[in-house]
Amino acid sequence: MSDRPPPQMDFAGVDAALLTTSRFGPEHASEDAALVRRAGAGDAAAFARLYERYARMVHALLLARVGRADVDDLVQDVFLTAWRRLDALRDPAAFGGWIAAIARNRAIDFHRRAAETEKLPEHLAARDATAAHIEARAALELICTLPAAYRETLVMRLVEGMTGPEIAERTGLTAASVRVNLHRGMKLLREKLK
Amino acid sequence: MSQEPDNDYLWDGSGVADPEVARLEEVLGQLRHRGTLPELAERGTPVRPQESRGRRRILQALPAFAAAAVLLVVAGLAWITLVQPRLGWAVESVAGTPAIDGRLVEGSGRLGVGRWLTTDQGSRARIAVGHIGEVDVEPNTRVQLLESRAREHRLSLVSGTIHARIWAPPKFFFVNTPSAVAIDLGCAYTLQVHPDGSGIVRVTHGWVGFEHGGREAFIPAGAVCATRPGPGPGTPHYEDAPAAYPEALAILDFGGAGHPGRSASLDAVLAGARRRDALTLWHLVQRGSRDERVRVYERMAAVAPPPAGITREAVLEGDRRALDLWWNSLGLDTATWWRIWKKNW
Numbered sequence A: 001m002s003d004r005p006p007p008q009m010d011f012a013g014v015d016a017a018l019l020t021t022s023r024f025g026p027e028h029a030s031e032d033a034a035l036v037r038r039a040g041a042g043d044a045a046a047f048a049r050l051y052e053r054y055a056r057m058v059h060a061l062l063l064a065r066v067g068r069a070d071v072d073d074l075v076q077d078v079f080l081t082a083w084r085r086l087d088a089l090r091d092p093a094a095f096g097g098w099i100a101a102i103a104r105n106r107a108i109d110f111h112r113r114a115a116e117t118e119k120l121p122e123h124l125a126a127r128d129a130t131a132a133h134i135e136a137r138a139a140l141e142l143i144c145t146l147p148a149a150y151r152e153t154l155v156m157r158l159v160e161g162m163t164g165p166e167i168a169e170r171t172g173l174t175a176a177s178v179r180v181n182l183h184r185g186m187k188l189l190r191e192k193l194k
Numbered sequence B: 001m002s003q004e005p006d007n008d009y010l011w012d013g014s015g016v017a018d019p020e021v022a023r024l025e026e027v028l029g030q031l032r033h034r035g036t037l038p039e040l041a042e043r044g045t046p047v048r049p050q051e052s053r054g055r056r057r058i059l060q061a062l063p064a065f066a067a068a069a070v071l072l073v074v075a076g077l078a079w080i081t082l083v084q085p086r087l088g089w090a091v092e093s094v095a096g097t098p099a100i101d102g103r104l105v106e107g108s109g110r111l112g113v114g115r116w117l118t119t120d121q122g123s124r125a126r127i128a129v130g131h132i133g134e135v136d137v138e139p140n141t142r143v144q145l146l147e148s149r150a151r152e153h154r155l156s157l158v159s160g161t162i163h164a165r166i167w168a169p170p171k172f173f174f175v176n177t178p179s180a181v182a183i184d185l186g187c188a189y190t191l192q193v194h195p196d197g198s199g200i201v202r203v204t205h206g207w208v209g210f211e212h213g214g215r216e217a218f219i220p221a222g223a224v225c226a227t228r229p230g231p232g233p234g235t236p237h238y239e240d241a242p243a244a245y246p247e248a249l250a251i252l253d254f255g256g257a258g259h260p261g262r263s264a265s266l267d268a269v270l271a272g273a274r275r276r277d278a279l280t281l282w283h284l285v286q287r288g289s290r291d292e293r294v295r296v297y298e299r300m301a302a303v304a305p306p307p308a309g310i311t312r313e314a315v316l317e318g319d320r321r322a323l324d325l326w327w328n329s330l331g332l333d334t335a336t337w338w339r340i341w342k343k344n345w
Helices: A026-040 A044-063 A066-083 A092-116 A132-145 A150-159 A164-171 A175-193 B005-011 B019-032 B053-074 B075-085 B245-254 B262-272 B275-286 B290-303 B312-318 B320-328 B335-342
Strands: B091-096 B108-111 B114-118 B124-129 B131-135 B141-149 B152-166 B173-176 B181-183 B188-193 B200-204 B207-211 B214-219 B223-228
Touching: A026 A044, A026 A092, A044 A066, A044 A092, A044 A150, A044 A164, A066 A092, A092 A164, A132 A175, A132 B019, A132 B173, A150 A175, A150 B335, A164 A175, A164 B005, A164 B335, A175 B005, A175 B019, B005 B019, B019 B152, B053 B200, B075 B124, B091 B320, B114 B124, B114 B335, B131 B245, B141 B188, B152 B200, B152 B275, B181 B188, B200 B207, B200 B214, B207 B223, B223 B245, B245 B275, B262 B275, B290 B312
Parallel strands: B152 B173
Antiparallel strands: B091 B108, B091 B124, B114 B141, B124 B131, B131 B152, B141 B152, B152 B188, B173 B181, B181 B207, B188 B200, B200 B223, B207 B214
């Protein structure tokens, strides 16, 4: 299974304007940059605003890689790490990509540590599992069999309820890339559901 | 923007809702982020990372698993890859002292492939089924772990009762019993096996398939199905079916062709059938003598008429396509699980 994202230009039906959309829209990026600068100066309210903007994306990135029982804790870890290391962010406008990278690395680190110790019995982490969650878990398991680019985008769309434009804005992907990932990911998912 | 209407819905939720996307949104929305920002230390102050619950759990587990972890690290990745699946599933003692191959489990233990977990009248246990679910083991139960692979998790239930909750895709979890194999189709269910090898499954969520020797039963949430050594799975019925159903179906399924109560049992099943009981009739129309199947067909056609193009002869001859189309018209559930189930296991 390849994790390589798909090429962007072979998707029929994409508006030409979308193909020229730059990474991180100027308005969005400048708002992020202002919030990051304020947070860097110790303004917790500004950081809370960044959390509101990016928590669902971070949650989705982790949910696409780590068992649900650990995701909430890891989301908190990611934001605490970001809060402590804001000074290391050279381009304040690139907060989205930066925190996404922290989330992906945190997921890798989580798996590495789990392998070094021993994975806890899943039932300890899944005591809240009810019958109502079983179908959701099954559907998520199927999504998690897809290539990374598709599963991340689909989790943001189907789990977190983010729209395509919102995903593009938060992740820094072009709208065309997000559309490709949604379209192809959903096509693969439909095949698996058949 | 998009040339396909459903793409607009997938893209930004506008336009005509794609039913499959909408269904997935509804189901998966339960997992949506609902956390809050943790308390922030003052910036510039060196802080120890807040210890998460997950990390605490790992740390708490370290003493118990340290020896195994050291062994695994020393032995190397190849060894891990080869051996880890054989380590089996985690077992937690819930009450009393269950035993694995005769050794008492106090607290927790591991059920390796080929090993037996036994509970007496005062003990209960919980098994973590790899990473895909869990099984509660009731008192007086004997189970054996037969297989633990990524796509096949298989137990043997020789006697007693288990409650299974599985959140993996269908056909990842199987339970062999003396008279049938229970195939998980993404569900929660209770499976009981009696000392004589007979059994019964009660499904509380999703679907379970029961199979033996080519004879199949398909059991949705709210339904039960018995099985006996020899014939295999019986005919499923809803728990709220007419009171005569359990006994009548037991005679039809396991009483043999010459049972004196057979005709009266079929009368009882057919007379009490509601549209909802088409689940039962759909299974019965594939079983028994031709005369019996004709009677079942007539009753089923009355309570749940077959869709256009489905002929009486095709159904009576067991034509798979005709039976599938009739099933799909019953509106028992979305067809997703059914389509998956129809692939041979």
